[in-house]
Amino acid sequence: MTPFTVSAHPEDQNLPSWAKPVAAWPVVSASVKQSIQNILAEQTIKKTMESLKADEDLTLKQNIALSEIPAPPFNEQKKAQAFKELMITAGITDAYIDQEGNAIGIRKGSGNGPLIVLDAHLDTVFPLETDLKVVQKNGKYYGPGLTDDTRGLAVLLSWIRALNANNIKTVGDLMFVGSVGEEGNGDLRGVRALLKENKNVDAFIGLEPIPLGAVVSLNTGSVRYEVSFSAPGGHSYGAFGLVPSAIHAMGRAISNIAKLQVPSVPRTTFNVGIVKGGTSVNTISPDATMEIDMRSDGTKELQDLEQKVLDIIGKAVDEENKSIGQNLAVGKNSVTVNLKKIGQRPGGMTPNNSPLIQAALESLRAMGQKELVIVGSSTNAGIPISLGIPTVILPPGGVFEGFHSLQEGMDPTDGYKGSQIGLLTVLSVAGVQGVSQPLINKK
Known part of the structure; x- marks a missing residue:
């Protein structure tokens, strides 16, 4: 991947340390500008x-x-059921849960969009036994999973209510999804x-707790990888120097x-996020396991990192065996290692000239916000991008x-602004019947 291009306002003090610009802001086409102007000119949209x-x-x-319902990966059933029921209450009467566990509600458009x-x-990333009770302090709210990504779920429900209350009819169909398996070893299942x-x-539009104005x-x-040694x-005293240790390796x-x-x-x-192993303090460990996560915005860089880590693991086993005179390839007293790939998420990027990216930028500007x-x-x-589907992740509104962490928190002041910008982006790409045509073509 080529070096990243600095975006419009990378110096902004509201940006977290990870928010490194990856592209310049696109030039918004006249058609995208006109579409959003037409949408905002409608009284029903203003009311929405x-x-x-x-x-x-x-x-x-x-x-x-919703955030107080435990939902670690592979245990999202109760939260999915609650979200489905809230979608039904909001007006999508045929909401359902699919075979994978996603809660889905479809709001039909005109039929040709x-x-x-x-x-x-x-x-969320938190185990079932975590205390998820939300507390309020100085105008902020704190609770594990409150923002990532439960705020996004709540905004989806707000969109459904607003669209139905104002009888907004889109050209395209809107599929509202509370998805499972985004965190940890869920591997985007x-x-x-x-x-x-x-x-x-x-098109795919996701909500994640990023700063307002970021895309x-x-x-x-x-x-x-899960790496098992x-x-x-053996006995920590009697077998010392005679057998290798899985934990030491x-x-x-x-x-x-x-x-x-x-x-x-990039x-x-x-x-290394999880380590475990051993049987007692006075036993030379017969087993040890670690889980390691590697990420990169560059495909080659990720491949290089993966190979370096695998080489290090092999050398560590070799060194531990040699420390007691064993050869890595032979000997019943050797440490061995098993590598299990437990996740692989594709990288990729929606082109900067995509109408979806342009619509997100123009919606920001049209609502008076700074990009x-x-x-x-x-x-x-990662999944829709890898399939060639125009994709963008937007902020749901709020300061996160x-x-x-257990101190996950949110200041909801003016949070509706993110919700407004997001829905305007949605309406522009889906099209509004009698007002604007979709900016995204139907396959």
Whole structure:
């Protein structure tokens, strides 16, 4: 991948440290500008935007209620059911849960327009036993999973209510999705299954807790491994120096992985996130396991990092065996290693001249907001982008902090502004009957 181009306002102090620009803002075509102007000129659309503002208290209430339902990957069923029922209450009476566990509701258009997926993920990074109770402090709300990505789910519900309350009829069909498996080892299973089942999707718009004014058009590629070390084990005193340790081999690997130097552009990262093993303090460990996550905005850079990590693991096993005089290839007392790939997320980017990216930018400007930066991130977007589907990730509104921590928090002040900009983007690409044609073509 070529070096990234600086975007319009990379110096903005509201940007988090990870928000490195990946593209310049596009030139918005006259047709995109005219479409959005036509939409905003309609009185019913103006009322719809006001509805989003008036709905913010209910949006926040549902945001909190949904976030207090445990939903780690592969355990999203209760939250999916709750989201489905809320979609029905909001006006999509035939909402359902698919075989993979995604909660889906379709709001039909005229019948001859594109199919637009509107997605927020149900799962969070927190184990089932985590205390998810939301607390309020100094105008902010704190709770694990409150923002990532439950805020997005709540905004999808607000969009449904606003569209129905104002009888907005789109040209394209809108598929509202609460997806499973975005976090951790879920490996994007929800969206993978969704797009395998629905091959006629024409555009994909996701909501994630990013700053207002930021747009995600690039998906960060990632690869994850579970690395299992095995050894014969033995007494920590009696077998000392006679048998290798699975934990020591893993420790050697982690130490050398931590010393790796990776590019800052394209942004490339690694993390050993889980380690476990051993049987007792006085037993030379017969087993040890670690899980490692590697990511990059560059395909070659990710491949290079993966190979370096695998080489380090092999050398660590060799070194541990040699420390007791064993040969890696032979000997019943050797440490061995098993590599299991537990996740691989495709990278890629929606072209900057896509009408979808232009619509997101023009919607920002039309609603009086400042564009900040086009960034890359690792989200559900990787699957549709890899399939050639125009894709963008937008902010749901609000100011967020503490992602993936027990201190995850949100200031909801003026959060409706993100909701308004997002829905305007949706209406422009889907088209509004009698007002504007879709900016995205039906397949």
